[in-house]
Amino acid sequence: MTRTNGRGQTLTTGLTWFSVGLGIAQLVAPGRMTKLIGTRNTDDARSLVRLIGVRETVAGIGLLSGTKPDAWLGGRIGGDLIDLALLVGAMRQRGTNRSRLLAATGAVLGITALDIFGAVQAARAAAQPHNPTSSGRKTPTTKTIVVNRDPEDVYQFWSNFENFPKFMNNLESVTTTGNGRSHWKALGPAGKRFEWDAEIVENRPHELIRWRSLPGADVDNDGSVRFERAPGGRGTLVRVNLRYDLPGGIFGTALATLTGSEPGQEVSEDLRRFKQVMETGEVVRSDASIHPTMHNARPPEQPIPLRDSFHIDVPARRQTHTWQEARERLESADPMSGQSGETRAPARSDAADRGAALTPGGAR
Amino acid sequence: MKANCWEGKRTVRVEEVPDPKILNRRDAIIKITSTAICGSDLHLYNGLIPTMEKGDILGHEFMGEVVELGPDVGNLKVGDRVVVPFTIACGNCWSCQQELFSLCENSNPNAWMAEKLMGHSPSGLFGYSHMMGGYAGGQAEYARVPFADVGPLKIPNGLSDEQVLFLSDIFPTGYMGAEMCNIQPGDTIAVWGCGPVGQFAIASAYLLGAERVIAIDRFPYRLRMAREKGRAETINYEDVNVYDTLMEMTGGRGPDACIDAVGTEAHIPGPAFAYARVKQAMMLESDRTFALREAIMACRNGGTVSVIGVYGGLIDKFPMGSVMNRSLTIRTGQTHMQRYMKPLLERIEKGEIDPSFVITHRMSLDDAPKGFSTFLNKQEDCMKVVLKP
Numbered sequence: 001m002t003r004t005n006g007r008g009q010t011l012t013t014g015l016t017w018f019s020v021g022l023g024i025a026q027l028v029a030p031g032r033m034t035k036l037i038g039t040r041n042t043d044d045a046r047s048l049v050r051l052i053g054v055r056e057t058v059a060g061i062g063l064l065s066g067t068k069p070d071a072w073l074g075g076r077i078g079g080d081l082i083d084l085a086l087l088v089g090a091m092r093q094r095g096t097n098r099s100r101l102l103a104a105t106g107a108v109l110g111i112t113a114l115d116i117f118g119a120v121q122a123a124r125a126a127a128q129p130h131n132p133t134s135s136g137r138k139t140p141t142t143k144t145i146v147v148n149r150d151p152e153d154v155y156q157f158w159s160n161f162e163n164f165p166k167f168m169n170n171l172e173s174v175t176t177t178g179n180g181r182s183h184w185k186a187l188g189p190a191g192k193r194f195e196w197d198a199e200i201v202e203n204r205p206h207e208l209i210r211w212r213s214l215p216g217a218d219v220d221n222d223g224s225v226r227f228e229r230a231p232g233g234r235g236t237l238v239r240v241n242l243r244y245d246l247p248g249g250i251f252g253t254a255l256a257t258l259t260g261s262e263p264g265q266e267v268s269e270d271l272r273r274f275k276q277v278m279e280t281g282e283v284v285r286s287d288a289s290i291h292p293t294m295h296n297a298r299p300p301e302q303p304i305p306l307r308d309s310f311h312i313d314v315p316a317r318r319q320t321h322t323w324q325e326a327r328e329r330l331e332s333a334d335p336m337s338g339q340s341g342e343t344r345a346p347a348r349s350d351a352a353d354r355g356a357a358l359t360p361g362g363a364r
Numbered sequence: 365m366k367a368n369c370w371e372g373k374r375t376v377r378v379e380e381v382p383d384p385k386i387l388n389r390r391d392a393i394i395k396i397t398s399t400a401i402c403g404s405d406l407h408l409y410n411g412l413i414p415t416m417e418k419g420d421i422l423g424h425e426f427m428g429e430v431v432e433l434g435p436d437v438g439n440l441k442v443g444d445r446v447v448v449p450f451t452i453a454c455g456n457c458w459s460c461q462q463e464l465f466s467l468c469e470n471s472n473p474n475a476w477m478a479e480k481l482m483g484h485s486p487s488g489l490f491g492y493s494h495m496m497g498g499y500a501g502g503q504a505e506y507a508r509v510p511f512a513d514v515g516p517l518k519i520p521n522g523l524s525d526e527q528v529l530f531l532s533d534i535f536p537t538g539y540m541g542a543e544m545c546n547i548q549p550g551d552t553i554a555v556w557g558c559g560p561v562g563q564f565a566i567a568s569a570y571l572l573g574a575e576r577v578i579a580i581d582r583f584p585y586r587l588r589m590a591r592e593k594g595r596a597e598t599i600n601y602e603d604v605n606v607y608d609t610l611m612e613m614t615g616g617r618g619p620d621a622c623i624d625a626v627g628t629e630a631h632i633p634g635p636a637f638a639y640a641r642v643k644q645a646m647m648l649e650s651d652r653t654f655a656l657r658e659a660i661m662a663c664r665n666g667g668t669v670s671v672i673g674v675y676g677g678l679i680d681k682f683p684m685g686s687v688m689n690r691s692l693t694i695r696t697g698q699t700h701m702q703r704y705m706k707p708l709l710e711r712i713e714k715g716e717i718d719p720s721f722v723i724t725h726r727m728s729l730d731d732a733p734k735g736f737s738t739f740l741n742k743q744e745d746c747m748k749v750v751l752k753p
Contacts, residue, residue: 146458148456148457148458148461148469234458235458265476268476269476272475272476275469275470276470279454279456279457279469279470280390280454280456280457280470280511281389281390281436282388282389284388284454284470284471284473284488284510285387285388285473285510286387286473286474286488286497286498286499286510287384287387287421287498287499287500287508288417288473288474288494288497288498288499289473289474289497289498290387294417294494295417295498296369296417296418296419296420297417297419297420297421297491297494297498297499297500297501298367298369298381298382298419298420298421298500299381299382299383299384299385299500299508300382300385301382303385304385304387306386306387306388306389306434306435309388309389311389311436314456315456
């Protein structure tokens with residue numbers, strides 16, 4: 001993977017080879033190593049140094065693999081903390097060289113600081129892998145979904161921002177305030193509320209909407225959504241591009257990456273719900289998914305009032321076959337034959353039907 | 365209401381749970397009159413399907429009477445008698461419009477879980493893990509049915525529950541298994557597994573014009589049903605070598621198509637079975653594949669292997685060389701239920717088939733735990749358990 005952050009890259013490389021070198025030294029000459037850092041040179045101590053050597057080597061090899069340097073450096077930070085604890089413990093023992101132990105502790109503290117700095121740098125680089133020119137500290141996210149509706153319909157629904165909280169879980173409300181401006185309220189991590197005003201900076205009907213937050217925003221952000229007709233008339237590709245300043249800046253980003261919560265996963269889920277609304281008319285609920293946290297698949301204790309839920313009218317849906325239709329289909333096209341493939345033959349016989357279904361209808 | 369809940373590996377319990385409620389505008393609430401235990405429920409029972417939670421309501425083969433409807437279900441009335449398909453499909457998405465109903469793009473709210481394991485998500489299923497949507501199942505007194513305007517099939521008067529209940533899964537599943545074989549006049553079809561789905565695959569192969577059907581299992585009562593009800597020739601794999609026997613029966617050519625109606629919990633006599641169990645326990649593979657491997661090796665050159673047995677994750681030692689060099693076609697999938705229910709109901713109405721022949725056990729819903737253990741251990745010649753709430 002190419003990293004674009006020069007300083008972070010150099011630091012990571014340095015830490016990589018330090019890790020490998022130290023690990024090999026600890027594996028090959030554990031006795032000398034105990035002398036160097038001033039601990040007792042017993043069998044137990046040498047075994048412990050060898051174990052630490054294995055850990056250092058593994059971390060080094062992990063960093064050499066080039067994937068997720070931030071996570072490997074995170075692992076190194078954990079190792080550093082263990083080493084510090086061991087060194088402090090060793091100082092309490094008899095038969096150790098106090099001044100050498102102090103020097104070793106100082107060295108480990110220095111390495112820990114470098115590891116932390118490197119991990120933050122790497123996490124920042126990881127958050128911006130495809131956008132070397134991006135300035136500032138905004139985290140970019142691009143997500144795409146295909147919606148089985150015409151671009152005109154999708155654009156029309158999207159252009160009303162007030163619809164967003166219906167399918168975007170972290171949005172509390174959006175209020176349009178005129179002149180292409182709107183006021184947004186969102187819930188961030190740990191229930192913190194963020195507010196900002198936004199303005200539309202570009203609006204090409206059925207094609208693209210671009211917006212940005214105005215000065216004074218709690219979360220500085222901008223973004224765009226593009227609507228492209230999918231190949232073969234199979235609906236619309238909706239491509240969302242978001243850049244936002246994560247709360248906590250680079251430390252927030254590093255934390256999110258280290259704890260495994262991928263920035264953008266939330267955007268993916270919002271888009272999936274958007275597709276459900278556009279295609280089926282509402283957000284699809286299951287017995288488990290209506291609960292904010294993991295819940296077993298059984299009905300809720302209390303009724304959930306339907307009148308509060310959001311829905312739109314959607315085109316007529318596919319009805320199932322009658323026996324005669326199925327037989328005609330089998331006899332005429334043999335859609336199940338291995339050569340034609342499962343999807344192609346029905347596509348022919350249903351072309352008219354599908355065309356009709358894609359036409360907007362109802363109360364749109 | 366009462367419902368049969370998954371409590372952990374090999375433990376199910378009938379519990380008092382809240383009644384289902386309308387959660388979407390196209391929902392229906394069904395008062396269940398008949399429900400069944402499926403062979404694929406045994407995979408859940410044995411803990412082989414990931415993302416189950418303690419307390420999940422099981423069951424995906426059920427039928428009953430409509431007691432409540434969401435405001436947007438136009439084609440059903442309260443009081444209608446319906447069979448519910450186990451795949452939940454919206455009818456609006458591209459996959460549904462291609463009739464690939466078990467691949468519905470909107471019915472799995474937990475699609476991201478399935479995407480992590482499989483790359484993409486199939487449709488939501490009733491009572492079949494959180495990865496498949498986290499929907500409460502139908503081994504209960506009532507069930508909520510999403511997209512009730514697309515799934516449930518109205519049943520005319522004059523047909524009993526037992527005649528139509530299996531339109532909810534196993535009859536269409538066996539039928540799709542046979543249909544995927546693209547059967548030509550004169551074809552020989554081999555079916556691995558003579559459980560209920562295997563029995564319907566055998567019957568469907570004849571309905572679709574097969575000349576000869578060969579069925580493979582190890583339980584004498586299942587082989588007997590395949591012979592007597594299904595008119596199949598049978599092979600007991602504990603007595604003879606399946607490959608050799610099939611080659612002998614087909615003059616060395618092999619069956620034109622092979623149906624795997626076994627899936628992830630395949631069995632084989634001898635040490636290879638212990639080896640596979642160890643690998644499963646060590647998470648080196650999640651599925652056992654003896655039946656599938658045998659089906660691939662036995663199939664004639666250029667033939668079709670149709671897989672309707674359920675697999676959950678990863679397999680080991682897959683004979684891709686045999687598939688590639690011999691121009692085999694592999695077809696598979698969860699059943700696109702809504703494509704088959706009406707046509708197969710008409711077959712039942714015309715008297716071409718009576719699916720109730722597989723039923724061996726009738727119990728009260730309260731006895732569901734006993735039903736599971738009887739079915740799992742193949743006690744009392746158990747083929748199919750129907751539960752009455």
